Amino acid sequence: xxxxxxxxxxxxxxxxxxxxxxxxxxxxxxxxxxxxxxxxxxxxxxxxxxxxxxxxxxxxxxxxxxxxxxxxxxxxxxxxxxxxxxxxxxxxxxxxxxxxxxxxxxxxxxxxxxxxxxxxxxxxxxxxxxxxxxxxxxxxxxxxxxxxxxxxxxxxxxxxxxxxxxxxxxxxxxxxxxxxxxxxxxxxxxxxxxxxxxxxxxxxxxxxxxxxxxxxxxxxxxxxxxxxxxxxxxxxxxxxxxxxxxxxxxxxxxxxxxxxxxxxxxxxxxxxxxxxxxxxxxxxxxxxxxxxxxxxxxxxxxxxxxxxxxxxxxxxxxxxxxxxxxxxxxxxxxxxxxxxxxxxxxxxxxxxxxxxxxxxxxxxxxxxxxxxxxxxxxxxxxxxxxxxxxxxxxxxxxxxxxxxxxxxxxxxxxxxxxxxxxxxxxxxxx
Numbered sequence: 001x002x003x004x005x006x007x008x009x010x011x012x013x014x015x016x017x018x019x020x021x022x023x024x025x026x027x028x029x030x031x032x033x034x035x036x037x038x039x040x041x042x043x044x045x046x047x048x049x050x051x052x053x054x055x056x057x058x059x060x061x062x063x064x065x066x067x068x069x070x071x072x073x074x075x076x077x078x079x080x081x082x083x084x085x086x087x088x089x090x091x092x093x094x095x096x097x098x099x100x101x102x103x104x105x106x107x108x109x110x111x112x113x114x115x116x117x118x119x120x121x122x123x124x125x126x127x128x129x130x131x132x133x134x135x136x137x138x139x140x141x142x143x144x145x146x147x148x149x150x151x152x153x154x155x156x157x158x159x160x161x162x163x164x165x166x167x168x169x170x171x172x173x174x175x176x177x178x179x180x181x182x183x184x185x186x187x188x189x190x191x192x193x194x195x196x197x198x199x200x201x202x203x204x205x206x207x208x209x210x211x212x213x214x215x216x217x218x219x220x221x222x223x224x225x226x227x228x229x230x231x232x233x234x235x236x237x238x239x240x241x242x243x244x245x246x247x248x249x250x251x252x253x254x255x256x257x258x259x260x261x262x263x264x265x266x267x268x269x270x271x272x273x274x275x276x277x278x279x280x281x282x283x284x285x286x287x288x289x290x291x292x293x294x295x296x297x298x299x300x301x302x303x304x305x306x307x308x309x310x311x312x313x314x315x316x317x318x319x320x321x322x323x324x325x326x327x328x329x330x331x332x333x334x335x336x337x338x339x340x341x342x343x344x345x346x347x348x349x350x351x352x353x354x355x356x357x358x359x360x361x362x363x364x365x366x367x368x369x370x371x372x373x374x375x376x377x378x379x380x381x382x383x384x385x386x387x388x389x390x391x392x393x394x395x396x397x398x399x400x401x402x403x404x405x406x407x408x409x410x411x412x413x414x415x416x417x418x419x420x421x422x423x424x425x426x427x428x429x430x
Contacts, residue, residue, distance in 0.1 A: 156239035197225030324408025
């Protein structure tokens with residue numbers, strides 16, 4: 001999601017998305033128009049709402065190039081379908097007060113010079129712009145982006161340098177870690193722990209993650225032991241979405257790794273203020289471990305479970321009964337009565353829909369539809385809203401990912417089985 005053209009404070013849309021996998025914590029304020037939209041928009045810091053971002057909105061810090069018109073994204077992504085769903089580090093301490101800076105600020109021009117100095121010799125640079133540690137209201141993220149060109153072609157390259165908030169779990173913010181196969185089926189990602197406690201994540205992906213073709217997007221994330229995070233990404237053929245071809249980016253993953261690990265960024269890290277304050281503790285939560293345990297108990301015996309991706313309020317996994325992989329997920333939310341008013345019926349819902357109200361006032365909506373990602377996958381869901389506002393949304397797809405090729409003729413679980421899962425109150429206790 002873009003920032004304003006002055007690299008100032010995040011837009012309302014960006015803030016909602018980020019403070020949405022706190023994307024598991026703000027986009028959830030907006031009632032979905034369909035079962036799929038609900039799942040995708042629920043985030044409140046939820047690592048999976050990176051996931052939601054990949055579905056409905058960008059989760060990236062965009063850096064607008066001056067003069068050249070190149071739009072590159074910081075950290076993990078750009079916008080639209082090319083962006084994973086991640087919570088971005090808040091631009092200001094949780095108390096709302098700017099933190100003190102221990103070192104002299106680094107301006108945008110120096111950010112560009114540093115990035116340029118780390119590129120291989122022999123190429124040319126254009127469309128360069130940067131953001132310093134003292135720009136905007138808080139200066140928590142510094143950035144630089146440019147287009148690098150050689151006789152072999154062009155790549156859009158950008159880097160962001162920031163600090164993670166110590167008051168937020170690491171899997172609910174920043175850009176590190178590998179995205180789940182259910183979300184990014186065509187990513188090739190590795191994670192390496194380095195000496196001293198740093199973690200290095202490298203990913204080969206595509207600008208549009210729902211296909212294994214088109215413009216390639218490679219990125220590397222270095223998270224230091226003390227909470228600094230550097231992310232460099234590269235788009236083959238030019239800036240993000242500037243090319244539809246499948247050419248490899250000019251710099252290898254190893255060269256991108258050398259950039260983020262360069263001591264040249266130490267000065268920038270030292271100039272960044274540390275986030276302050278502690279986020280409020282949610283009054284209610286559904287731990288991922290509990291959700292995983294309850295969901296697994298409902299799966300048919302004799303199959304195999306893989307690709308488990310769980311966080312507070314959301315669990316996804318892939319189950320294979322021997323007849324093909326099937327993705328199943330459960331999303332648990334609280335205080336949704338007002339937000340879902342008018343959305344628990346079948347009006348305007350595409351596909352086969354049935355809505356009922358149980359004797360205790362619990363509302364149940366069952367939908368058999370197709371993927372919104374344009375593929376041939378079938379998406380079956382059961383949505384349960386209790387009178388007290390608790391909500392469980394259970395979904396399944398006849399593939400290991402909604403955007404991947406189907407792996408079985410139809411989803412594995414029947415609608416009755418999916419309904420039993422959604423009505424299991426064990427998701428809230430135990």
